[in-house]
Amino acid sequence: MKTFYFTGGPKPGMQAKFFQRLQKIGGAPQGWVIYAHASDDGQALHIANVNSLQDILAHLAHFDGLYEYGQIVEVHPTRA
Numbered sequence: 001m002k003t004f005y006f007t008g009g010p011k012p013g014m015q016a017k018f019f020q021r022l023q024k025i026g027g028a029p030q031g032w033v034i035y036a037h038a039s040d041d042g043q044a045l046h047i048a049n050v051n052s053l054q055d056i057l058a059h060l061a062h063f064d065g066l067y068e069y070g071q072i073v074e075v076h077p078t079r080a
Contacts, residue, residue: 001031001049003076004056008069009043018066029059 010018028034031049046069048056056072 004048004072004074006046006069006072014066
């Protein structure tokens with residue numbers, strides 16, 4: 001498994017449609033942790049434990065036109 005992070009959220013005015021579609025596909029994928037920004041700006045930090053970047057992109061494709069996100073970054077644990 002690989003770990004990636006990115007920030008994103010529904011486009012302005014698209015929140016209801018986004019959450020309807022998210023519910024329709026069964027919610028966030030297993031292995032994802034999503035932290036809403038404390039500022040309540042509609043954005044969230046996503047940490048995704050997946051097999052590949054393609055897993056993330058396939059999930060986000062469900063929300064084409066409804067959702068914006070920044071750069072998706074792969075992270076590696078540090079070794080002491």
